[in-house]
Amino acid sequence: MSEDSDSLWVQRTLAGDPQAFGELVRRYERDVFNLAYRMLNERGEAEDAAQEAFMRAYVNLDRYDPERPFKTWLLSITSNHCIDRLRRRRLTWLSLEEPLPPHPALTSDTPGPEEALLTSERNLLVQEMLADLSPEYRLAVILRYWYDLSYAEIAEMLGTTESAIKSRLFRARQALADYLESRPVSTLDPVLENS
Amino acid sequence: MARDEIKLQQQMNRALDGELAEQELTVLYARLQESAEEITRWERLRKTDELLRTTPPVAPSRGFAERVMAAILSMPMPEFARRSRGLGLALGLLVAALLAVPVLWAVLFIFVSVITNPDALASVLQTILDAAGYVAGLLTSLVDEAQALTGDRALLGGLLAAVLAMAALWVWLIRRVTGGRGAFARRSKP
Numbered sequence: 001m002s003e004d005s006d007s008l009w010v011q012r013t014l015a016g017d018p019q020a021f022g023e024l025v026r027r028y029e030r031d032v033f034n035l036a037y038r039m040l041n042e043r044g045e046a047e048d049a050a051q052e053a054f055m056r057a058y059v060n061l062d063r064y065d066p067e068r069p070f071k072t073w074l075l076s077i078t079s080n081h082c083i084d085r086l087r088r089r090r091l092t093w094l095s096l097e098e099p100l101p102p103h104p105a106l107t108s109d110t111p112g113p114e115e116a117l118l119t120s121e122r123n124l125l126v127q128e129m130l131a132d133l134s135p136e137y138r139l140a141v142i143l144r145y146w147y148d149l150s151y152a153e154i155a156e157m158l159g160t161t162e163s164a165i166k167s168r169l170f171r172a173r174q175a176l177a178d179y180l181e182s183r184p185v186s187t188l189d190p191v192l193e194n195s
Numbered sequence: 196m197a198r199d200e201i202k203l204q205q206q207m208n209r210a211l212d213g214e215l216a217e218q219e220l221t222v223l224y225a226r227l228q229e230s231a232e233e234i235t236r237w238e239r240l241r242k243t244d245e246l247l248r249t250t251p252p253v254a255p256s257r258g259f260a261e262r263v264m265a266a267i268l269s270m271p272m273p274e275f276a277r278r279s280r281g282l283g284l285a286l287g288l289l290v291a292a293l294l295a296v297p298v299l300w301a302v303l304f305i306f307v308s309v310i311t312n313p314d315a316l317a318s319v320l321q322t323i324l325d326a327a328g329y330v331a332g333l334l335t336s337l338v339d340e341a342q343a344l345t346g347d348r349a350l351l352g353g354l355l356a357a358v359l360a361m362a363a364l365w366v367w368l369i370r371r372v373t374g375g376r377g378a379f380a381r382r383s384k385p
Contacts, residue, residue: 034252062275
């Protein structure tokens with residue numbers, strides 16, 4: 001999908017055709033949702049966050065710089081919003097002294113044919129591993145592995161340096177490897193054997 | 196952490212990112228062979244990397260994009276859309292004004308010419324009276340025709356059916372041209 005084509009839909013939206021934005025929503029719904037889900041680890045909240053990210057992108061569309069890829073700009077909005085949500089979530093937990101949320105496998109909002117992939121053992125294991133990282137490290141891992149962004153692109157998105165992202169990613173990889181190593185032997189191990 | 200160890204970790208990181216040339220990879224593997232601990236660490240990193248690389252993205256539930264668009268369309272119009280609409284309206288008014296000025300000038304010219312010339316004024320008044328007489332005659336004959344038709348019920352029924360069919364055809368054509376987004380469509384929404 002070309003960036004030129006994205007620019008065209010952006011221009012049409014800016015010219016007063018809100019339906020043109022629908023094309024961009026359809027084009028990037030999976031990318032935005034996946035980022036929100038990997039960050040927030042809860043399907044319902046991820047859909048809310050993804051919707052909010054699209055709404056923020058729409059309202060601020062006139063601030064979008066057409067020299068940059070639209071997808072990167074959209075993912076940047078999504079990641080900022082997810083970080084905000086995680087901060088608010090943490091504050092809520094601290095103030096209410098509530099117990100930690102249940103493991104994703106135990107939540108009831110996951111059944112359905114479309115969610116077969118989500119509930120797969122591989123996904124659960126990956127989500128479990130990501131949840132163990134700090135939001136900043138988690139974001140670097142997600143942007144690198146699911147969006148194939150370069151260190152420079154990730155650094156630009158997160159407003160930091162390339163070397164900082166390299167260091168963040170290496171530490172995150174080590175933490176994930178340690179987590180994987182420390183897990184008790186379980187039925188999930190065939191997943192690792194196959195990877 | 197020793198400098199050597201940091202460099203080794205950086206090389207492992209680069210290897211995972213596919214940034215090492217074949218020769219550099221050979222050097223890295225040779226360096227790893229020197230320590231069983233480093234080999235284990237590399238294997239764990241490689242396994243983690245592979246697991247992340249092979250996990251596909253998750254998709255939102257069905258109809259997500261439609262829900263997002265419904266939420267967006269229900270929002271107040273953003274600033275850029277208001278500006279765009281305002282600009283369109285201003286341009287439309289400008290074009291209308293540019294077209295109206297010569298037409299108004301022509302009308303004014305004719306009007307002044309007529310009222311300043313008694314013969315022309317009389318001629319215009321006569322034309323208006325003739326036209327009014329013609330329209331009155333036309334209406335009278337239409338009323339007569341209608342009265343005659345009420346005597347023939349079959350013909351009246353056919354005429355009504357034809358009128359209704361024509362009206363339906365016009366409604367269908369208008370809705371098709373406007374894309375079904377006319378006043379009817381809006382009123383039918385809850």
